[in-house]
Amino acid sequence: MGGHQHFEVGKLPLSQFQPHNIDWDTVDSPVERLPWLARQLERNTLKVQEKPAKDGELFAFAQERNWKRQLDxxxxxxxxxxxxxxxxxxxxxxxxxxxAKGQQRKTDIDRILYARGQEEVYDSDELYAFFQQLSSERISTLRKAIVDQQWHLMTEAQKETFLREWLPEGADYYDLLTDFRHGGFRMLGDLVCDIDDLETARERKQLRRSVxxxxxxxxxxxxxxxxxxxxxxxxxxxxxxxxxxxxxxxxxxxxxxxxxxxxxxxxxxxxxxxxxxxxxxxxxx
Structure with a gap:
């Protein structure tokens, strides 16, 4: 291929692609020289350094040495x-x-339902609607309990006991939320975290606050x-x-x-x- 020196990622170790390990004088392909050119551009481009004028160069009152001490x-x-x-x-x-960004984990929930073949049985919007009816304090407490009691390590029976304690009105979803197949147990954390995060974002977006x-x-x-x-x-x-x-x-x-x-x-x-x-x-x- 003439005087071109080619590099194939699958045949050379990663270290060979570091600029200091390559004789760039032997590389005459413009495309292959791009990493070296980028490195040279970075090294030789001077960084912009702000040099704001001193107060004494702009304002008459700042001509006096101790002008700040004269202020009340x-x-x-x-x-x-x-x-x-x-x-x-x-x-x-x-x-x-x-x-505010909401339902950021919805894609994961839809993926789990699809993998389980239950996308026609359960609707992710319906699941979100169920958890949104719970108070923000309860959602926050439930999120903490999921972490503290290590929901992801519980057996199916332990998960159902947990749900009966923390989510008694959600009996229709127990089978779905406790099943390990295709990460079904992940949905509880996804739903609770999304609802809790959205509520936190709304609180942060309050223009008026008591403090x-x-x-x-x-x-x-x-x-x-x-x-x-x-x-x-x-x-x-x-x-x-x-x-x-x-x-x-x-x-x-x-x-x-x-x-x-x-x-x-x-x-x-x-x-x-x-x-x-x-x-x-x-x-x-």
Whole structure:
């Protein structure tokens, strides 16, 4: 095959495919040189290193060496708490807008029913509907019992005893859930885990929670009053700005935000007061 050096996976040990074990100068096939070229690209591509400008290079107030010590500690603490609430409010909104994934183990259940030849007798949607009628607390407790009592190691008789204790109303499914053939016993764990995981995901997607601070609640209420605005960041930032104004005058707020390392939030909250603090740049004529 001319000067080409070919590599067949079935005839060479895996170690032979490592770049350091191959004389790439003897490989003239472009396709076969791809691993070496990829390695060279990785080695010779400089990683992007962020070098943000120092505060003193951007803001007039940061020209003084001890400018942060001149800030009021109580105000700084209040601004810090508000900015934390602001960022986490936006984060929760984004998380709650993502759809919750349910019935992730349904494919496994359908596979088991098909392997057992019972896909016409039992319907996976019917099984999910049965377990969904149970309370979330009961499902969570049942999941723990399945693990603690090692459901997968029980005999068929022990499994039925377990079900009579934990799932008395599910007698119609005892034969199905306790049978070892084609992993029938796996379905109980699959169903309980899916229902429990879905409930946990729903709890995480609650926009309002009892532990939220008053400031967080006000920002979330602003979003809930205009959920289809198309720009939740703008809505929440307006509510945050009103709260910030109560802590410190807008014209004095920029140093506090910068001191907390949150310069990126200036564009959301104090866009109208950035210019008065920025250093003037003298352009050479």
């Amino acid at each position: 500690e109580k105000t700084l603490s209040s601004v810090s708490a508000l900015l934390w609430d602001y960022e986490h409010c936006l984060s929760r909104i984004r998380a709650c807008r993502a759809p 939220d601070s008053p400031a967080f609640q006000k920002m979330m209420e602003a979003y809930l009053s205009a959920p289809f605005s198309g720009n939740e960041r703008a809505v929440v930032s307006r509510a945050c700005r009103k709260l910030l104004n109560k802590i410190v005058r807008p014209s004095l707020a920029v140093p506090y935000v910068v001191a907390l390392g949150k310069r990126n939030l200036l564009w959301d909250l104090l866009l109208d007061h950035i210019e008065e603090h920025v250093l003037e740049v003298n352009h050479a004529e």
